[in-house]
Amino acid sequence: MHEFARQLRTRYFRADSLINNAGINRSQQEKSVGGIAFTFTTNVLGYYLLTQDLLSILRVSAPACIVNVAFTIASDFDLTDLQFDDHTYER
Numbered sequence: 001m002h003e004f005a006r007q008l009r010t011r012y013f014r015a016d017s018l019i020n021n022a023g024i025n026r027s028q029q030e031k032s033v034g035g036i037a038f039t040f041t042t043n044v045l046g047y048y049l050l051t052q053d054l055l056s057i058l059r060v061s062a063p064a065c066i067v068n069v070a071f072t073i074a075s076d077f078d079l080t081d082l083q084f085d086d087h088t089y090e091r
Contacts, residue, residue: 013057018064
């Protein structure tokens with residue numbers, strides 16, 4: 001993701017919008033090497049990381065906009081259980 005953002009900043013001098021539209025629903029047992037659930041990594045951390053990496057070009061392009069498309073699982077998101085360790089979700 002860092003490489004994508006770097007290439008975009010190198011190739012373009014502005015970005016009028018960023019649409020974060022990634023979404024997966026993998027088993028809650030599937031975790032990265034660092035122990036973070038893949039679903040959380042993609043659907044939450046991925047949006048945050050890409051937005052942070054592109055924030056400088058978005059600010060220069062004001063009035064730019066950022067649109068986050070939420071995955072259906074976000075409808076009952078529990079901030080005390082970010083990785084769904086204590087409850088399950090439907091696949």
